[in-house]
Amino acid sequence: DTGVSQDPRHKITKRGQNVTFRCDPISEHNRLYWYRQTLGQGPEFLTYFQNEAQLEKSRLLSDRFSAERPKGSFSTLEIQRTEQGDSAMYLCASSLGGQSLGGTDTQYFGPGTRLTVL
């Protein structure tokens, strides 16, 4: 049973550069979420896909951030013109969906991509 995978696991970049992260969800899951986690905090929601449709974006997702899920399978998160404040762990999660929102529909997380902006 393959879990959620993310690539790369670590990324160091200079301020102003663009970076792209990839997430491969569990194969039968149609919902995919991106979260950001800074030191000492819990994860914060960024955006959500149902199949290939991006249905919700957080206020945290500035114009420099863009996410795609072109074929309803893997997803990419791009950050343009990175800033030092973008340094964080970026977590991807997937869930089966198809259940009421108050129901269990457990989200399973990947190992995360740790971004450091110098």
Next chain:
Amino acid sequence: AQKITQTQPGMFVQEKEAVTLDCTYDTSDPSYGLFWYKQPSSGEMIFLIYQGSYDQQNATEGRYSLNFQKARKSANLVISASQLGDSAMYFCAMREANYGGSQGNLIFGKGTKLSVKP
């Protein structure tokens, strides 16, 4: 207002003893789900246990149980027979069914760092 409050930044427990990690939540949505995740130093969020707002009984999963007190809006995690491998950050999270049109993203607390002493 904070939706999820975890008041214990750090906890210590002796190996083989039980420990309770506190979580209180705030919502006006009658339908919601409560989750606990474990995050080891490697960074991956591991799902532990789920409790639905309409569930009549407290959830249990192996050594994990959830002490759900709906009137007090608390959802404490109880770990029985602690093991050294339980040392990690523990996050309480909530998903509301109808909050602001949300599609079910998780709202996390700040976490509790559990250290198990041999």
